[in-house]
Amino acid sequence: NKYTIAVVPGDGIGTEVMDATISVLNELDIEFNYIYAEAGDACLEKTGSALPQETLDIVRDADACLFGAAGETAADVIVKLRQEMKMFANLRPVKAYPNTNSLSEDIDFMIVRENTEGLYIADKEEFTDDGATAKRVITREAEERIIDYAFQYAKDNNKSKVTGVHKANVLKKSDGLFKEIFYEVGERYPDIEKEDFYVDATAMYLITQPESFEVIVTTNLFGDILSDEGAGLVGGLGLIPSANIGNYGALFEPVHGSAPDIAGKGIANPIAMMLSAVMMLRYLGESESAQKLDNAILKLLTEAKVLTGDLGGNATTNDVANEIIKLLR
Amino acid sequence: NKYTIAVVPGDGIGTEVMDATISVLNELDIEFNYIYAEAGDACLEKTGSALPQETLDIVRDADACLFGAAGETAADVIVKLRQEMKMFANLRPVKAYPNTNSLSEDIDFMIVRENTEGLYIADKEEFTDDGATAKRVITREAEERIIDYAFQYAKDNNKSKVTGVHKANVLKKSDGLFKEIFYEVGERYPDIEKEDFYVDATAMYLITQPESFEVIVTTNLFGDILSDEGAGLVGGLGLIPSANIGNYGALFEPVHGSAPDIAGKGIANPIAMMLSAVMMLRYLGESESAQKLDNAILKLLTEAKVLTGDLGGNATTNDVANEIIKLLR
Numbered sequence: 009n010k011y012t013i014a015v016v017p018g019d020g021i022g023t024e025v026m027d028a029t030i031s032v033l034n035e036l037d038i039e040f041n042y043i044y045a046e047a048g049d050a051c052l053e054k055t056g057s058a059l060p061q062e063t064l065d066i067v068r069d070a071d072a073c074l075f076g077a078a079g080e081t082a083a084d085v086i087v088k089l090r091q092e093m094k095m096f097a098n099l100r101p102v103k104a105y106p107n108t109n110s111l112s113e114d115i116d117f118m119i120v121r122e123n124t125e126g127l128y129i130a131d132k133e134e135f136t137d138d139g140a141t142a143k144r145v146i147t148r149e150a151e152e153r154i155i156d157y158a159f160q161y162a163k164d165n166n167k168s169k170v171t172g173v174h175k176a177n178v179l180k181k182s183d184g185l186f187k188e189i190f191y192e193v194g195e196r197y198p199d200i201e202k203e204d205f206y207v208d209a210t211a212m213y214l215i216t217q218p219e220s221f222e223v224i225v226t227t228n229l230f231g232d233i234l235s236d237e238g239a240g241l242v243g244g245l246g247l248i249p250s251a252n253i254g255n256y257g258a259l260f261e262p263v264h265g266s267a268p269d270i271a272g273k274g275i276a277n278p279i280a281m282m283l284s285a286v287m288m289l290r291y292l293g294e295s296e297s298a299q300k301l302d303n304a305i306l307k308l309l310t311e312a313k314v315l316t317g318d319l320g321g322n323a324t325t326n327d328v329a330n331e332i333i334k335l336l337r
Numbered sequence: 338n339k340y341t342i343a344v345v346p347g348d349g350i351g352t353e354v355m356d357a358t359i360s361v362l363n364e365l366d367i368e369f370n371y372i373y374a375e376a377g378d379a380c381l382e383k384t385g386s387a388l389p390q391e392t393l394d395i396v397r398d399a400d401a402c403l404f405g406a407a408g409e410t411a412a413d414v415i416v417k418l419r420q421e422m423k424m425f426a427n428l429r430p431v432k433a434y435p436n437t438n439s440l441s442e443d444i445d446f447m448i449v450r451e452n453t454e455g456l457y458i459a460d461k462e463e464f465t466d467d468g469a470t471a472k473r474v475i476t477r478e479a480e481e482r483i484i485d486y487a488f489q490y491a492k493d494n495n496k497s498k499v500t501g502v503h504k505a506n507v508l509k510k511s512d513g514l515f516k517e518i519f520y521e522v523g524e525r526y527p528d529i530e531k532e533d534f535y536v537d538a539t540a541m542y543l544i545t546q547p548e549s550f551e552v553i554v555t556t557n558l559f560g561d562i563l564s565d566e567g568a569g570l571v572g573g574l575g576l577i578p579s580a581n582i583g584n585y586g587a588l589f590e591p592v593h594g595s596a597p598d599i600a601g602k603g604i605a606n607p608i609a610m611m612l613s614a615v616m617m618l619r620y621l622g623e624s625e626s627a628q629k630l631d632n633a634i635l636k637l638l639t640e641a642k643v644l645t646g647d648l649g650g651n652a653t654t655n656d657v658a659n660e661i662i663k664l665l666r
């Protein structure tokens with residue numbers, strides 16, 4: 009099999025963790041045709057656009073996209089990519105790995121975040137006489153699609169429960185609709201348990217009973233907030249990958265950003281990027297290679313000999329890549 | 338001194354924790370004139386309104402209001418009370434007490450939540466052809482007022498830093514404005530350190546570095562989410578009080594709700610309600626009594642002999658009230 013992969017390293021540590029990940033992917037028995045494309049702050053400076061049309065085209069034509077990180081322009085780059093490519097599902101696994109600062113060893117849930125609407129519609133924001141307003145858009149179509157995706161994900165992955173998260177007590181119409189659709193769609197999945205919580209309560213339960221969650225489905229901004237909270241639960245953003253999936257393409261990126269404070273030092277943790285590559289391999293149907301890489305990462309974390317600073321070690325980004333390559337051989 | 342206090346026990350455990358708190362207040366050397374008023378689910382059933390005009394009038398005429406909890410009607414009752422009474426500041430202290438399930442012993446920060454706008458404006462929500470929309474309203478006036486309140490609070494309470502929380506990378510106009518006002522107002526407080534974070538990053542930092550926060554100021558819904566997360570950090574909602582403060586009145590309530598699962602059993606933890614009473618005493622200028630009650634609560638938690646189930650004990654609500662009374666004498 010041969011896949012065309014759009015590679016968008018972006019800014020800051022994006023390029024560093026991308027290099028490390030590509031070197032690891034090259035150890036697998038899969039032929040990848042990498043097409044590099046630019047986006048982000050440096051690209052804006054150089055080309056006048058943070059997300060040139062050429063990059064969009066490359067991403068559109070590829071089988072999948074690996075994305076590193078963007079700096080100040082992150083919102084313009086990644087939100088636009090998600091929306092232009094209609095990548096409606098944002099999957100963010102929160103999982104406790106060994107030898108990390110996790111609140112509990114038994115944390116293992118998936119956040120399925122709606123990726124196209126909610127408060128993320130830039131042209132619905134406007135200045136007013138006395139300030140500014142933004143519009144939070146909830147459509148039956150997009151919410152039904154994401155909720156169904158979450159239930160299907162649960163079914164395919166032997167999860168027994170899906171939790172719908174909203175604020176229907178205050179947002180009675182919009183989140184009332186979300187809640188209604190949640191249970192409507194849930195009926196198509198009779199074997200899966202359903203529960204729904206308010207987003208504020210969920211923010212508490214994630215800390216007091218993180219083990220109780222399996223699959224969380226929620227709207228765009230709530231998913232954004234809860235997934236970073238999830239990162240906090242398992243010791244930080246260094247280990248949280250994500251997948252943006254649609255019918256016309258898919259993009260895989262670490263949840264962390266460009267981390268200007270440590271950029272250029274070669275010490276960034278590449279594991280979130282590598283785990284994003286694992287998600288890409290699964291998406292491409294290469295489950296065997298995905299499992300192999302996943303196992304190598306788990307082994308590295310279990311051995312805890314080659315860890316970057318955020319995990320309490322002093323290995324470099326390259327050290328981690330080399331160790332993963334050793335474990336793969 | 339004699340104060341008129343509007344007492345709104347509400348639903349579920351609201352009445353239980355209120356009784357306990359009133360019995361404790363009666364031990365202090367202050368003359369209170371309690372005027373009871375109804376609100377909530379039971380009130381809706383009985384009177385046809387979850388928040389009758391009479392209750393609003395009683396709250397308006399009182400020196401302060403103690404509020405227990407409302408059930409399903411919580412949003413209609415409490416959001417309306419906050420807005421009708423123009424109680425623009427919602428103060429939610431997050432503090433680690435001894436013998437609780439806190440992530441760290443050094444957690445002690447105040448969330449100052451804007452209480453009148455954001456996504457909490459019911460008449461700005463509407464159904465559309467394909468779903469529903471809500472409007473998030475950010476006005477210069479309200480945000481400047483809450484930000485100034487937060488800085489003033491920091492100054493008055495010897496805090497050295499205020500953190501502004503927003504999502505200005507996505508909500509460029511509305512939260513861009515919030516961020517701008519944050520630093521504008523901050524200039525009036527040269528001795529206080531300022532920092533600002535995105536709400537998602539904050540949700541992570543609350544777990545990974547909770548000790549670093551002193552005062553957080555943010556918009557309505559972000560404050561709602563982060564304060565429940567804060568509750569999770571210090572072992573749950575049983576110990577989180579709150580104050581709703583405006584120029585025409587103030588209302589003090591535990592952050593927890595009516596807890597139908599344990600209502601009527603006499604086992605609810607009354608401490609969040611009692612700590613709300615401490616905030617009320619401070620508001621009324623009765624700092625000595627406030628300190629006395631606060632000390633008694635701290636002593637009870639330190640001794641850890643009379644604790645309710647949520648804190649790992651098996652004391653009843655009344656046991657806790659009686660022990661506090663003993664400690665006050």
Ligand SMILES: CC(C)[C@H](C(=O)O)[C@@H](O)C(=O)O
Binds near residue numbers: 082083506
């Ligand atoms: C950079 C930002 C626009 C983005 C978001 O809010 O979605 C980020 O926080 C994320 O979670 O991917």
Ligand SMILES: CC(C)[C@H](C(=O)O)[C@@H](O)C(=O)O
Binds near residue numbers: 177
């Ligand atoms: C009951 C609900 C409307 C309320 C809110 O969202 O403000 C509650 O969650 C709170 O935090 O006081």
